[in-house]
Amino acid sequence: MSKKKYCEKFSVPEHLTVPLGACIPAPVKEQRAMITGNWRTERPVIDHEKCNLCLNCFIFCPDSSWHLDEEEEKMVWNADFCKGCLLCVAECDVDCLDAENELNFKGGVVRLDKPY
Amino acid sequence: MAKAVETQNLERVKSVRRVPQEEYYVPGHRTCQGCGPALCYKLVSKATGPDSIFLGPTGCMYVANTSYLCSPFAYPWMHTQITNAGAVASGVEAAYQVLIRKGKYKGKLPNIVVMGGDGGSIDIGLQAMSGMMYRGHDALFIMYDNESYANTGIQTSPMSPYGANTTFTPPGKAIPEGKVLFPKDAPQMVIGGHPAVKYVATASLAYPVDLINKVRKGLNVVGPTFIHIHCPCPKGWLFDADKTIEVAKLAIETGMWVNYEWEEGEYTYQHTPKEYTPVKEYMKTQERFSHLTDEHIAKMQAFIDAKLKAPGKPVPLPVTSPRESV
Amino acid sequence: MAKEMFLAGCSAAAYGAALARVEVITSFPIRPYTGIMMELSKLVANGELDAEFVHGEGEHAQVAIAYGAAAAGARAYTGSSGVGVTYAMECYSPASGGRLPCQMAIADRALDPPGDFGSEHTDVMSCRDQGWIMGWAETPQEVLDNTIIYYRIGEDPRVLLPQFCCQDGYFVSHIPGKVVMPEQSQVDEFLPPYKHPHALDPTKPISHGPQIYPDQGPAINLQRAQAFLDTPAVIEEVIEDFNKIFGRDYKPFLDEYRTDDADFVFFIQGGHARTARFAVNHLREKGVKAGMVKLRFVRPFPTEAVAETLSKFKAVGCVENSTSYGGAMKGGNLIHEVRSALYDVDNPPAVTSFMSGLGGEVVSLEEFYSMAKVLAEAAKTGKVEQYVYWVGFDKGV
Structure with missing residues (x-):
């Protein structure tokens, strides 16, 4: 009989490789493979003088993009992931957050590590 | 099932300040701007902490969270079919029971949490959810309710409110109100038919500390627990992304949503307004209700009024449902 | 001298599972495989087998419970017949694609219509493209042996696939034959404890089954295809080992x-x-x-x-x-x-x-x-x- 092989060992290019059973390692602090900061058309800008640390921005942010720096006693914003929904601006107790157009360079535009 | 294994005891959180800053539902997911279910996931994850296993049936919180072979879950997480989350959770829990009993796993029983959407919980996922509740598995089933099959493009689910414009219930000349049916009452289905369940609650994104504490309470109870969480969906309900919390609050103020706990037969109600705002104010915030006439809104108000007769008032036995009209 | 018993296929499967020290068992009644679960429930009730016995609310749930348990690191066992096998269809591919080697005992049965209790292979043969290992036993002895053999093959790190361990309804499942019972020590020597490389464990968190790029679809299917290409060599190895330890004379294929x-x-x-x-x-x-x-x-x-x-x-x-x-x-x-x-x-x-x-x-x-x-x-x-x-x-x- 013919001794044809039914399949040779496959070679899958790296960018298409899927780990066994599609099990991937869990992220630790951030999922850098899904940067969403470039979704924004507007971004929240905080006035630290006015901020009373009500933490509404922290607790209501669906993208976990506000955190309290306990040592500095001030809120820290994560530009890489904030999608610009502005829930924080709407929910702030003391109106210390303002929406700024993402293309407004005066407030400083956010540059991502690489374009997505 | 023998429940001899050691379980966790999660502390009550007193204020927003005491909510852990650590994220276990980390940033980096493809959910929409202002996504209610994503916020729900974040708050629930803060409540459970890392010693947990999450089961995620198909739905928004599967597809939008784990796109392109990456995920935002810092704890072990597994996809389940939209149909079988309760069953997979049952298998995981049973496995841990036996592995701990045999000394093959050394820790305490992990918090086993299902994050089911409304469809994956009480529509196509109802059978598996009910099976898990009936059999007494030590797991928490959370139904994040965005009142539609949102992932597939906002089709009606049994939780879509009367009058909602969904892509399967478009209003038209023959059917002017869009959705004509009234929603299921998910927590009452669990309470009413599952004697193994000792704790059921409803929670709202408008009250995050309350939500976190309910999740922790549910996890501390040994046995199956159920929490129904109201998760406004900007894309599906058609409101601006920064209004998610406003809509959630208005739902409570109008009686569209009632926050309560049920512990072994006893009801306690939270965040009950002194005076209810007409439901029209809630409906005005969302484009999905914009086609409704006064007649339809009156029908919705009558539904709410009937639903609200029980909360906050002593309920004569044997009536135990807050939806029961006295 | 090994103990000999007179067992029908259902009982043989149950004893095989017990000897394999299954840890999570999940049942739902349908004739004729039900006998397997009735036997196992007795073993659990009498304390002869330390396992969780979970009453699934249907076959779909049974398979989900089984692969959930396999994902959490427990050896899982379930089974069904006829329309029960086809009802669970949705769950087969997630179990094989997720590389979760649980076992499903099948005593086959004709599909409806009309209602018919009789044996027929169509139920499981309809599921042959779902990525499960699959084969039929001829006698109660082979049923018992296959139950143990399939776990060893399915749990092999080169394979990691779920298994349909099949027998003909009634003709095998309900007609007793002589069964040489292996010693527990032989089975323990042959079948090491189950260990999954990516078990759901809070100390080693993983995400199991996230969405992929459509372009990765072939890659994930290639994985299962590769596993099936690698399986025959594993089968030959396992059968040889089985014959040696248990003194049988099985051919691999x-x-x-x-x-x-x-x-x-x-x-x-x-x-x-x-x-x-x-x-x-x-x-x-x-x-x-x-x-x-x-x-x-x-x-x-x-x-x-x-x-x-x-x-x-x-x-x-x-x-x-x-x-x-x-x-x-x-x-x-x-x-x-x-x-x-x-x-x-x-x-x-x-x-x-x-x-x-x-x-x-x-x-x-x-x-x-x-x-x-x-x-x-x-x-x-x-x-x-x-x-x-x-x-x-x-x-x-």
């Missing part, structure tokens, strides 16, 4: 009976092989050079072994016990596989198939004799007149 000088053979899987052996004996007494080749694994299908073995004969008759309406050969499923395997062989045998035993009809000696007539003629002429014969309803049979 094809069990040949009186084939040495055979002109034609019945190609068959499952319990009807027992009748086929008697038919071969009687035919031989009459001078007819008949033989039998029994298939032990239909997934992975042993292509090379089938090509090599069947090319020795002049004619092959696939005794089908499942339907493939409108398929290439208009009858059952085995002939598709057999003819494909023989396509590149020089001077292939004439191959036809016999639809028989559907719905639990007894495939009697007489039916085998009429099949033999067709095959003897084919062996003589080197040609078959039809690719499928509905035995009892077709010309010449």
